Amino acid sequence: MLQVKAGDMHKMGLLFERYHRELFGFLYHMSGSADASEDMAQTVFYRMLKYRHTFTGEGSFRSWMYHLARNVLVDSAQKNKRSAYHQDVAEYAERIGGGTTADESLQKEQELATLHDALTRLSPEYREVLVLSRYQELKYEEIARILNVSEGAVKVRVHRAMNELKKIYLKLEH
Numbered sequence: 001m002l003q004v005k006a007g008d009m010h011k012m013g014l015l016f017e018r019y020h021r022e023l024f025g026f027l028y029h030m031s032g033s034a035d036a037s038e039d040m041a042q043t044v045f046y047r048m049l050k051y052r053h054t055f056t057g058e059g060s061f062r063s064w065m066y067h068l069a070r071n072v073l074v075d076s077a078q079k080n081k082r083s084a085y086h087q088d089v090a091e092y093a094e095r096i097g098g099g100t101t102a103d104e105s106l107q108k109e110q111e112l113a114t115l116h117d118a119l120t121r122l123s124p125e126y127r128e129v130l131v132l133s134r135y136q137e138l139k140y141e142e143i144a145r146i147l148n149v150s151e152g153a154v155k156v157r158v159h160r161a162m163n164e165l166k167k168i169y170l171k172l173e174h
Contacts, residue, residue, distance in 0.1 A: 001061045005052045016045055019062075022136060023069060029131040030073055032120070040072045047072065063145040066132065070146065118168040126161035133158050 003011045023044055027037035047068050048055075055064050119127060132138045132146065133154075140158070144151040 001048070001052070001055050001064070002057050004049070005055055009049075012045070012049060015048070015061075019065060020045075023065060026066065026069060026131055026136050027073065029119075029135050030124075030128060031076070036076065040069070040076055043072050044069050059145050060142060062138070063142050066136075066138075066146040070128075114172050115169060118165055118172055121168050122161060122164060126157065126164055129154060129157045130161050130165065 001011075001015065004015065020041060024037050024041045027040045027044075028034060031037050031040065044065065048065070051068070055061070119130070122130070129143065129147075132143045133140070138146075140151050140154045143154045147154065
């Protein structure tokens, strides 16, 4: 990103190739819409170019990218006046792959659907820390920089979010 900031715009293509899928995944988990997530990912890369002068190189590029992505999510939610979360369970069922039998495959699909239903019922604050820590596999230190809170606060949020997710999941399972 420092090279892009210095004027080497060709490096932006490399950043896109490296981070587009990861960024899309985060936006998809937060918005639940593949089309909206793709649009938002494009907006994030546009903003990277537009605001490249704000990247100092002191923190990680990923932290800066997720900070921009969070702003795009907020802007999108305000624009649409809604924050509904819809999950395409079939797409995730394909990603996890089927079991060796049709029963195993169906059970995985049902468990996955229940998990994602539970995830949709979490507050956006809890859903966000779980997506960043579990799906995007960011370290707590990096999440703390993204959210502008202490690392301890992130640990507490993740712990509380997991407990809340577990409660919701168990209620939905029965």
